[in-house]
Amino acid sequence: MKPIDRIYITVSLLAAVVSSACNSDFLDTVPISNQSENGFYKTENDITQAVSGVYNMLLGWPSIHHIYLSEARSSNYFVDRQDAARDYFSISAFEVTAALGTVQAAWTDDYELIERANQVLDRIDEVPFTDAGKRDRMKGECKFLRALAYFELVKVFGRVPLIDRTVSSEEALTYGRSGLDSVYNFIISELTAAAALLPASYTGGDVGRATKWAALGLLGKVYVYTAGHPLKKADGYTKALPVLKQVLDAEGAGWTFATTYAEIFKTVNDNKYHLFEVQYMSGGKGLGNVIPGEVVPLDMDLAIMPYGNYYMQGFPSDDLINSFEPGDNRKFVILDTVYRNRAGNMVQRNYFRKYLDSSAASSLLSRTDWPINFPLLRPEDVMLLYAEALNETAGPTAEAVAIVNRIRARAGLAPAAPASQADFRGMLERERRHELAWEGQYWNDLVRTGRCLEVMNPWLQQNYQKTIDANQYIYPIPQSEIQIKPGLYDQNPGYF
Known part of the structure; x- marks a missing residue:
């Protein structure tokens, strides 16, 4: 079982009613009562x-x-047109409309998280605590999570409504879309405050909560994003450097660099190698991870997939598979090209296997019940962002090259020696693509670095007989949100 007490709450963006709760010690739900929030x-x-x-x-x-919204959008993933009725095909083939369910889910879920955080932050000072430090810590957790939600929203939708307190349904209809600068400034302010409030580590049942290092790592990442598309702030990399360096200097105390790439993605190592991860557990209570089985073949050996696969029928693209250097041991941790079917025969097919930890299969109670955590922020992400910031401010320094070569050495690759700033940019793009594959980073990396059209259009032309423009860097505002109050939100360019 995973740390962090769990609670089930039914909440809308505009109002909330608390319904029931459970924790890591008792998986049965416990009534709280039918009180208003x-x-x-x-x-x-x-x-x-x-x-x-x-x-x-x-x-x-x-x-x-x-x-x-990220991996399926990139050249890491291909979906055949026979799955054209699925959202992931529309996303992969750039046939997204404002009515797409996944787009609506992203908006609704993120604002639901924000509303929950707003409710706590609005009321926490009115509640007596035996330990004022715990109150401060929980403020930091909510600020971190609220900032994380806004960071996802701004990457997916661009300008979004900025709501930092609990509002009535009537008042919510007065909040239009805020400018990108305003949203990013809010995210930066929240993460700065969170880093000052959060502890460096936890013990016992609190392990898995947001830490100071998670807040600083995300803050540094946000600064790097401000340096790229669309804000292109000249000081983004400069501001990122000291923040990211604090995280790197915490190695051994705040985080651990895994000896091998494969051990990072084992259930037994949850909460050991990531800076922040989504906590999952098996047990049939709706707290399982669906991703391990989402993209494996339908007829895979039941000893590995005891309940069959879940949903997605795309597969790793040849472009991704062929991009790995010979000898890169990350390749067959991330994906495979052959599998054993239920009849015991070996079958050729590309599929992602990164979170498919067969040692956990016996604990499953359904196909969506995998216990393995999912990384939202890894030390390697921070390491590569720091190297990027060094390169953009001072060229490929020895420190920057050493960081990347440390990651390459673990992958079984020889040291690289970039000859120029441009060479190092290309090296970083490849390393981030491979190190962080199937973690939702590559698409956003292409967008923020200005490489999206150059990389994606040849691939899209080959696979879907189309090209895109910069309007497709973000998604449409969901149609249902546009219709709530005509004129409150303008639609993103390129969508109707």
Whole structure:
């Protein structure tokens, strides 16, 4: 079982009603009572449960944000037109409309998380705590999670409504889309505050909550994003450097660099190698990870996939498979090109296997019940972003090259020696693509670095007989949101 108490809460963006809760010690749901959210926040335990409810909203993020809206959007993933009725085909083939369910889910789930965090932050100071430090920590957790939600929203939709407190349904209809600068400034402010409030580590049942290093790592990443498309802030990399360096200097105390790439993605190593991860557990309570079985072949050996696969019928693209250097041991941790079927025969097919930990298969109670956590922020991500910031401010320094070569050495690759800043940019793009494959990073890397059209259009022309323009860097505002109050939100260019 995973740390962090769990709570089930039914919440809309505009109003909330607390319904039931459970924790890592008891997987049975425990009634809280049918109180309004105004009457619920009375005790320290109420706040503790409510903060767990904010974390609970992360359960669906990896599928929506990191796989569907990112990996399926990139040249890492290909879907045959026979699956044209599926959202992931529309995303992969750039046939997205404002009515697409996955787009609506991203908007709704992110704002639901934000609303839960707003409720806690609005009321936490009114509730007595035996330990003021715990109150501060929970404020930091909610600020971190709220910032994380806005970071995803701004990457997916561009300008979005900025709501930083609990509002009535009537008042919500007065919030239009805020400018990108305003949203990013809010994210930066929230993460700065969170880093000052959060502890460096946890023990016992609190392991898995947001730490100071998670907040600083995400803050540094946000600064790097401000340096790229669309903001292109000249000081983004400069601001990122000292923040990311704090995280790197915490190695051994705040995080651990795994000896091998494969051990990072084992269930037994959850909460060991990531800076922040979505917490999952098996047990049939709806707290399992669906991703391990989403893209494996339908007839895979039941000893590995005891309940069959889940949903997606695309596969790793040849472009991704052929991009690995010979000897890169990450390749067959991330994907495979052959599998054993239920009849015991070996069959050729490309599929992602990164989170498919067969040692956990016997604990499953359904095909969506995998216990392995999903990384939202890894030390290697921070390492490569720091190297990128060094390269963009001072060229390929010895420190920057050494960081990348440390990751390459673990992958079984020889040291690289980039001759120029441009060479190092290409090296970083490839390393991030391979190190972070199937984690939802590559598409956003292409967008922010300005490489998207150059990389994607030849691939799209070959596979879908089309090309795209910069309008497709973000998704449409969901149609249902546009219709709530005509004129409140303008639609993103290129969508109707």
